[in-house]
Every structure is written in C-alpha cells, then in structure tokens.
Amino acid sequence: MKQWQLAVLALLLAAVVALLVRQPVVEWPIPVERVTPQTGHAYTVRLDRVPLPPLHELRGDTSDEPRRSTLQVLRNGEPLGPPHSVHDAIASKGAGAYSHWHDYLYFSAPANADPRSDGATYAVRGYPQLPAWLRLVLIGAAALLALPLVIAFLRALSFSARFGTALKLAATAAVLALAPWGWIPLFAAEAQRLSLAGRWGFLALFVALAVLGLAAVMIAPFVRDWRIRVPVVLLLLAALAVDQVMLGVSRHPMTLELMETFLRERAMAGTVLPAYGGTIAVVAGIGLLLAAPFVAPPHPPVHLHPVFALVPLVALVGTTFVVHGTRGRTEAFAAPVAVPAQLVSAALLAGAEQKVERPPVEYEAPLQSPFRKIVMVVDESVRGDYLGLNNPKFDNTPFLLAAGPALANFGVATSAANCSVAARLIMRIGLQKPQLPDTREVWRRMPTVWQYAKKAGYTTALVDAWRAVGEFHSYMDADEARSIDMTKSALQGPEWTRDRLAADMVIELLRRDEAMFIYVNKNGAHPDYAQQYPPDLGYDSSRHVAALPLDDKRRRAVADYHRALRWSVDAFFEHLMPHLLREDTVLLYTSDHGQSLYEGGYDLSHCSLGRDLHVGEVLVPMFVITGSPAAQASFAAESKRAFGRASHFEVMPTLLELMGFAPAWVRGTYGPGLSAVPIDRRRGFLLGTFYHPAAVWIDVDPAPRAAAGPVPR
Numbered sequence: 001m002k003q004w005q006l007a008v009l010a011l012l013l014a015a016v017v018a019l020l021v022r023q024p025v026v027e028w029p030i031p032v033e034r035v036t037p038q039t040g041h042a043y044t045v046r047l048d049r050v051p052l053p054p055l056h057e058l059r060g061d062t063s064d065e066p067r068r069s070t071l072q073v074l075r076n077g078e079p080l081g082p083p084h085s086v087h088d089a090i091a092s093k094g095a096g097a098y099s100h101w102h103d104y105l106y107f108s109a110p111a112n113a114d115p116r117s118d119g120a121t122y123a124v125r126g127y128p129q130l131p132a133w134l135r136l137v138l139i140g141a142a143a144l145l146a147l148p149l150v151i152a153f154l155r156a157l158s159f160s161a162r163f164g165t166a167l168k169l170a171a172t173a174a175v176l177a178l179a180p181w182g183w184i185p186l187f188a189a190e191a192q193r194l195s196l197a198g199r200w201g202f203l204a205l206f207v208a209l210a211v212l213g214l215a216a217v218m219i220a221p222f223v224r225d226w227r228i229r230v231p232v233v234l235l236l237l238a239a240l241a242v243d244q245v246m247l248g249v250s251r252h253p254m255t256l257e258l259m260e261t262f263l264r265e266r267a268m269a270g271t272v273l274p275a276y277g278g279t280i281a282v283v284a285g286i287g288l289l290l291a292a293p294f295v296a297p298p299h300p301p302v303h304l305h306p307v308f309a310l311v312p313l314v315a316l317v318g319t320t321f322v323v324h325g326t327r328g329r330t331e332a333f334a335a336p337v338a339v340p341a342q343l344v345s346a347a348l349l350a351g352a353e354q355k356v357e358r359p360p361v362e363y364e365a366p367l368q369s370p371f372r373k374i375v376m377v378v379d380e381s382v383r384g385d386y387l388g389l390n391n392p393k394f395d396n397t398p399f400l401l402a403a404g405p406a407l408a409n410f411g412v413a414t415s416a417a418n419c420s421v422a423a424r425l426i427m428r429i430g431l432q433k434p435q436l437p438d439t440r441e442v443w444r445r446m447p448t449v450w451q452y453a454k455k456a457g458y459t460t461a462l463v464d465a466w467r468a469v470g471e472f473h474s475y476m477d478a479d480e481a482r483s484i485d486m487t488k489s490a491l492q493g494p495e496w497t498r499d500r501l502a503a504d505m506v507i508e509l510l511r512r513d514e515a516m517f518i519y520v521n522k523n524g525a526h527p528d529y530a531q532q533y534p535p536d537l538g539y540d541s542s543r544h545v546a547a548l549p550l551d552d553k554r555r556r557a558v559a560d561y562h563r564a565l566r567w568s569v570d571a572f573f574e575h576l577m578p579h580l581l582r583e584d585t586v587l588l589y590t591s592d593h594g595q596s597l598y599e600g601g602y603d604l605s606h607c608s609l610g611r612d613l614h615v616g617e618v619l620v621p622m623f624v625i626t627g628s629p630a631a632q633a634s635f636a637a638e639s640k641r642a643f644g645r646a647s648h649f650e651v652m653p654t655l656l657e658l659m660g661f662a663p664a665w666v667r668g669t670y671g672p673g674l675s676a677v678p679i680d681r682r683r684g685f686l687l688g689t690f691y692h693p694a695a696v697w698i699d700v701d702p703a704p705r706a707a708a709g710p711v712p713r
Helices: 004-020 087-092 134-156 158-176 184-196 200-222 226-250 256-264 266-296 306-327 335-351 420-429 448-453 495-510 550-579 627-643 648-659 661-668
Strands: 026-029 041-045 074-075 099-102 105-107 124-125 373-379 407-412 460-466 486-489 518-522 585-591 619-626 684-687 696-699
Touching: 004 134, 041 074, 087 099, 087 105, 087 266, 134 266, 158 200, 158 266, 200 226, 200 266, 200 306, 200 335, 226 266, 226 306, 256 335, 306 335, 373 495, 373 648, 407 627, 420 448, 420 648, 448 460, 448 518, 448 648, 460 495, 495 518, 495 550, 550 619, 585 648, 619 627, 648 661
Parallel strands: 373 518, 373 585, 460 486, 460 518
Antiparallel strands: 026 124, 041 105, 074 124, 099 105, 407 619, 585 619, 684 696
C-alpha cells in the first residue's frame, strides 16, 4: 500500500477515534409547563426533547443497568441528589432525590417544594453518548482502518507472523471474556449438585467435557488446515452468537428446553425475529469482527496439526451425549459447544418421540346439550390486562365493551404455561395442576377434546391461522388429527388478514345444519406487532404509551401492540358476534399466554425460563359469548363472583359441560369449570417444558398484577 494511502487511512482512523472518545456536555432548562406531578413529592418530565449533538443519545437508567445515567439535575445552578434514587423514595421522602429512568426524569425539590411554582430554575446537565449500534459500527470501522496500518508497521519490522498470532490470541481472549458469564453459574451449580449426590464418575466426565469445551475455543483457530479450521470455528462462533442473542433478549442463556420449543415452532421464527433485530445485529457485528482472526491462517510457532481438531470434535460429541442423555440437566457447558449439543439433542428428541396412545372416551351416561354449535377460540399472545375490556386505562376494545349482556367476562385469567406449545396442549388434553410437571407423560394416554366432542355427537372442525392443512403444531400429531373431521387453514395473505379470514371460516361453519365443535387457533398479536393490523387502521394508541419509561423503539412496539389488539381481538369479534347470538351457540375465548412488554427489563415477549420473569407473560383474557338466555344468566353470575380468578385449567371442564357431560363427572375427572371457579386457590403456571422434571410450578397469586404504565423501581 502506498504511503499516501496509508496517510489517508490514518486521518480517517483519527476522525473515527475522535468521534468515539468525544464527550460532549449538554445543559437544558426544564420548562415548567412540561413538569407533571406524580404521587407524593415526585414530579416527572420527559427528556426526549433535550437538544443533543448529532447521532448522540442521553441514556437513562434501566432495570439491567440501574446506574447507567450520568445526568445531573440542577436547581439555580446547584446539583440536587442523590441520583439513581428509588421512585418510591422520591415520592415519599423527596428532598431533591431524582432518577433518570429511560426517557423520563423523576425528581423532587429541596424542602419538597413544588418545582413549578417555587421560583427556582431547574435544568439538567448530561453527557450524551453514541448509540450502541453506532459505537459498534465505529469500532468496526476503526478496526478495519487500523488493520492495514498495523500490518504495514509490523511488516516493516518483519513481525507480521507474530501479529497474526497475537490477533488470534486477542480474539480468543475476547470470546472467553465475553461468553463464560452465561454458563459459569450453571456449571458451578451443576457441579455442586453432582458432588452432593456422590456421582463422582459423572462429575469427572462433566468437568472434563467442560474443560474440553473451553479448550476447543482456544485450539480451533490455530489448526493449520483451513478445511477443518474454518467450518469448526464458524460453528463455534455461530453457537456463541445464538447464546448471546438469547442472553440479550431474555437475560438467560440458551437451554435445551428453549431449543426444543424453537424447533417445534420454527415456522414462527420469520415473524418473531424482526422484533429482536437490534440485539441480533449487535451480536452479529461482534461475531463478524471475531470471525476474521479466527478463520485467518495461523503462523508458527502456534501452527497446529489437524489431529488437534479432535479436541473440538470430542467436546462437541461428548457434550451432545451428556446433554441428550440427561435431557439437559447438565447443559451448563461453554456455549460454543453447548448450543450445538442442544440443537442435536432437540432434533433427536423430536424425531424419536414415543407413539401417542389415546384411549377411547369412557362415559356411559346419556349425553344431551342445549348447544348445537360450540366454538373454542384460542388467541395468540393476547395479554388480558392490556385489553380495554379489563383495564379502563385503555380504549382498544370499544366493541367488546359495548357488547352488553351477551358477553360474560371473567376478567384477567392465568395461562397454564408461559409458552404457546405447553399452554395449547394442556387446554386440549385437560391436564391439571397436580399432574404437572407430567414426568410420566400421562398426556400421551389421555383423550383429547376432539374425542369428547365426537362422543357427544359433534362434527369436529379446526380453523388454524398458524399451519397449512396437514401440518401440526403444539404436540398435535397425525393420530390426534384423525379425530378432526375437517381442517381449514387461514394461513394466507398478510398476517393481519388471517384472523378476518378465520372469522369468515367460522361463520361459514356456523351456518351448517349440524352439531359442530369448532376450535380456532387465531393469528393474534404476536411479535412483530406492526404486522398484525392493517396499515390504514384508524386507531391512534400513542396516548397509551406517551408516559411509558421506555426508549422510542420499545414505546413504538407497545403502541403497535395496542393497535394489534384493536384489530385482532376487538374487530375480530365485531365481525363474528352477530353470528354467535343464537340460543344454540356458545363461544369460549382465551389466549395461549400473555406478553411481557418490557416491564421486566428484557425484550423476550414470552417463553422466559427465569423465575424472575414478568407476570404479564401469563395474564390472559377469558370470556363466554352466547345467545342462550339461561346459559348467559348462569355465566354472567359466575363471572361476577369469580372475576379475575379463572385460569386455563377451567377450559377443558367447561367445554365438556357444554357438550353435555354431567357436571359432577366432569369435576371428578378434570376439576371445576367456569360454572364453579375456585376463587380461593392460588393460581399459577408451569415454567419450563411441561413433561420435564426440571419444570417448576410458579404461583401467581397473591402477587399483584402489573398494569401498563411507568415501571416501578
């Protein structure tokens, strides 16, 4: 490279480094008219209009980084404090305490005066930063600019070989510094468990494989045969990237249970992944930076024979053997080898599932139901306390609010699990809390709701907005599908059209002159929320998110979620309701699970595996619609008595009672339905794969349900 080219690169590098290290300062007076009083001595002001230098942002504290903000609050030029205060303390004690939380400033005045009228001037002083994605881009640009400069310098000194080795060592150190925090606590806990259990042989194997996994990361980049080196290091880095993405969106590393879920529901990936595009982009950028030195040819003296490739091979095979043999109980290995092991194990488990043997329905009493049409609607990702029907703060369900006595609303219920697959299966099979986790896999030997419907004389129909005809999900297989007389797929056109198409299919089935049980898997309101409503939907949800302490991207996502609810829930029933108001028709509605809408400080909307997950993941709606005066009166009375106390575990019993099975027999076999909701029990949900021994029951009651609004500190 010519000297003038190197000079240009040096100037560009200097400019990039200057932009990275520049630390601007902004000071902005707080306009009195923008200050909003809160509870106690607390006041808030939104900071998203603070004038900032180009490409910079003023970063507030978050749940994950509670002391991230560098903001100072000034009163007459003097700083207040303490900063980073808990919001409850600001409200109760005040005295100048403040908190910069996301885009909002929560603050108080000295002597707990009203800052809008105490005659003082208030201002904020901050140190804006470049967004993380831009810093990453600039760091990458700096690395690319610096690389030819460093190479030229080292070549001039005849040290290019050493440089290549040093770069590989630096990249390896970066991987080891970046990744282990995801698996070291799991490794320590599992090692302790094995030692306490006296399983010394297995503990030795476990430790040996853990050491081999780390050794694989350090050895693979130095194998001299590129045909071995390149695929191995790309596999290890890709696995690390998957684990880092999972850590970024959920705060928990990848596990076998999640991998099984992803394989089963991989058709949803194309719609869900865009919601986490920011995290994926950052991880991908770092991965690309690390990949370059990893795949580059090694130089002597660290120039390993291909036989050393046996180390990563043994680590991958051995880890897969242990993970698969223990069903993930010892998945606490280094992510570059653990994630491929989880993928192989999940694929083997999916391909070797034992056959389901459904017994016939054993019921000899006469069956007679007043309903010729029973409709069960299971929505997707609809959070119960975000519907205006259950929360007067929101106006996203005007039709349902005006539906009148035909709708018996049981309020916010709880789902059986926080993941679609388990929740949907539990409702179709009727598993109850004492059977969970189902380690004996009783679910494989239980009749399905379709079998009961056919026993009661109903023609069975499935309307599915998630799969094409002949494709199955949520643990349905060909044997179960044979109990369904007709299947209709609404998997057509843009996502926002699918629920309307499903409603039209239900209307067509309701017109048939035969007794029918109709089960609907709606498209619902899953991420990406912006794809779940028509572009010209005339509903403005911005007022519901204006005060949320979230960044703009997350605030827009919550606004889109409200629009999705307005379309996929309210407009769905507005279209369907006129066809339901007949004496011989009844509809039961709920969702598979709720959503976490960033209140827990993470991006993953559901399927979290940590016990500290936000309860919004399991809050679902539940109501009944019927044109039968007698049934409506009964459901209305029970919905008032048990408002906000129902759960998924009442779904199967309710459907069986509606089909004409004797209530006493139903309660003895499956427990109470919506006709007798047990209001004094502690509701809960299953966390983890429903048949896995590691799955745990998490109580929801009496923990308070989080409402939409500012996140409490």
